[in-house]
Amino acid sequence: MLSGATFSITTFGCQMNKHDSERVSGMLQELGMRPVETIPEADVTVFMTCCVREKADERLMGQVASMKNIPLRPASRFSKRYVCIGGCIGQRDGAALLDSLPHVDLVFGTHNLDELPHLLQEVVEEETRQASIIDGRSDFHDALPESREQAWAAWLPITVGCNNFCTYCVVPYVRGREISRPFEEIEAQARSYVSEGVKEITLLGQNVNSYGRDLYGTPRFDEVLDAVSASGVERIRFATSHPKDLSDAVIERFATLENLMPALHLPVQSGSDAILEAMNRRYTAAHYLSLIEKLRQVRPDIALSTDIIVGFPGETEEDFLRTCEIVREVGYTQVFTFIYSKRAGTPADEMEDNTPREVILERFERLRALVEEGALAANKAYEGHLARVLFEGEAKKGSGVAMGKSEHGLTVHVQTESDEAVQALAGKILPVQIDESKTWYLRGSLIS
Numbered sequence: 001m002l003s004g005a006t007f008s009i010t011t012f013g014c015q016m017n018k019h020d021s022e023r024v025s026g027m028l029q030e031l032g033m034r035p036v037e038t039i040p041e042a043d044v045t046v047f048m049t050c051c052v053r054e055k056a057d058e059r060l061m062g063q064v065a066s067m068k069n070i071p072l073r074p075a076s077r078f079s080k081r082y083v084c085i086g087g088c089i090g091q092r093d094g095a096a097l098l099d100s101l102p103h104v105d106l107v108f109g110t111h112n113l114d115e116l117p118h119l120l121q122e123v124v125e126e127e128t129r130q131a132s133i134i135d136g137r138s139d140f141h142d143a144l145p146e147s148r149e150q151a152w153a154a155w156l157p158i159t160v161g162c163n164n165f166c167t168y169c170v171v172p173y174v175r176g177r178e179i180s181r182p183f184e185e186i187e188a189q190a191r192s193y194v195s196e197g198v199k200e201i202t203l204l205g206q207n208v209n210s211y212g213r214d215l216y217g218t219p220r221f222d223e224v225l226d227a228v229s230a231s232g233v234e235r236i237r238f239a240t241s242h243p244k245d246l247s248d249a250v251i252e253r254f255a256t257l258e259n260l261m262p263a264l265h266l267p268v269q270s271g272s273d274a275i276l277e278a279m280n281r282r283y284t285a286a287h288y289l290s291l292i293e294k295l296r297q298v299r300p301d302i303a304l305s306t307d308i309i310v311g312f313p314g315e316t317e318e319d320f321l322r323t324c325e326i327v328r329e330v331g332y333t334q335v336f337t338f339i340y341s342k343r344a345g346t347p348a349d350e351m352e353d354n355t356p357r358e359v360i361l362e363r364f365e366r367l368r369a370l371v372e373e374g375a376l377a378a379n380k381a382y383e384g385h386l387a388r389v390l391f392e393g394e395a396k397k398g399s400g401v402a403m404g405k406s407e408h409g410l411t412v413h414v415q416t417e418s419d420e421a422v423q424a425l426a427g428k429i430l431p432v433q434i435d436e437s438k439t440w441y442l443r444g445s446l447i448s
């Protein structure tokens with residue numbers, strides 16, 4: 001019944017959600033459905049949701065609510081437009097979403113993605129609405145078809161879930177406890193990606209550094225890096241990395257594995273030990289800085305990025321200044337800054353929070369200015385140097401500017417003579433001379 005129907009997927013949140021969306025796309029294509037770019041062209045719209053921050057929650061509700069006003073696509077053979085909600089909000093709110101959003105037909109969670117095809121078929125064939133959520137699973141579950149956004153780049157999940165319970169975070173509640181994927185499966189998946197022509201593999205997990213603790217009693221992420229490196233893939237990246245679990249063995253791999261890219265996202269969250277403790281991060285600012293020192297010893301050119309939360313309950317001006325110090329000291333190429341967002345059910349939600357909103361906003365602005373200044377200074381160091389860029393596509397539709405990522409994970413723009421030239425570059429790794437640095441990207445020219 002669904003064969004020939006069209007679908008669109010709107011994804012919020014992290015890379016894990018983006019990968020889940022690729023799997024949703026793969027499963028729906030196996031039903032004979034056809035992916036389309038926009039919601040109005042789709043018979044079925046799937047929202048892959050994120051509940052980590054309040055804003056994403058609100059944006060989802062706004063977008064789903066507006067679906068009521070979108071007419072059926074002219075060629076549709078259905079009497080209605082089907083709306084599905086998956087991902088973390090689906091997992092968290094379940095059937096309550098069917099009550100609050102009467103035009104939503106199907107809600108599924110993070111642990112039963114594989115059930116989507118038959119749930120959707122039931123909804124369409126039996127003209128029902130349903131919510132299907134399961135509490136968790138005991139095994140790693142990734143044997144699902146996927147349709148990758150880019151043929152040359154693949155996400156490779158090695159863990160799901162998280163055991164860390166940072167006090168502000170809902171992930172352990174909606175994604176469950178950490179489950180590692182069997183080592184041999186990761187090795188086989190990496191080799192299979194390489195045989196398909198994949199050039200860049202990004203290993204995924206809420207905390208890749210603790211990979212294997214549940215299966216083997218001890219973390220084995222360094223060995224995963226060795227195995228994926230041996231697959232011969234040209235580029236390896238990974239996300240996300242918890243500082244408390246970043247081992248010397250993993251740091252060493254930045255010196256020894258040629259295909260491990262010299263870029264690391266290492267979320268610091270705060271530079272204040274008191275706030276780190278309140279966040280249950282289980283490291284100090286001094287420990288974090290010692291990791292940065294070790295990383296720079298083994299790989300002096302490593303590019304570092306991070307996440308920072310401003311306005312965590314109880315954050316004083318002094319705490320905030322410590323965060324600014326760490327930003328200055330590390331010299332990040334990129335910092336993702338967030339204003340603390342209360343999440344129901346987390347320990348931080350119960351913490352006393354009497355910092356006025358305007359003080360938090362003012363700190364956020366100060367940090368933003370500092371981050372921009374730091375990113376511009378860090379990018380300046382690349383001017384006049386060669387970068388090897390994996391091209392992804394066009395920077396802006398119709399601009400003729402090709403966009404890609406350097407080995408350091410920085411966005412590089414190259415002006416070409418036409419859109420066709422941009423398309424011809426996509427998926428290729430080529431040398432680029434960096435001519436100019438901007439705050440968030442570099443400009444360069446191709447070396448012929």
Ligand code: SF4
Pocket residue numbers: 162163164165166169170171172206207242
């Ligand atoms: S490590 Fe902390 S912030 Fe990251 S997913 Fe786990 S609980 Fe959330």
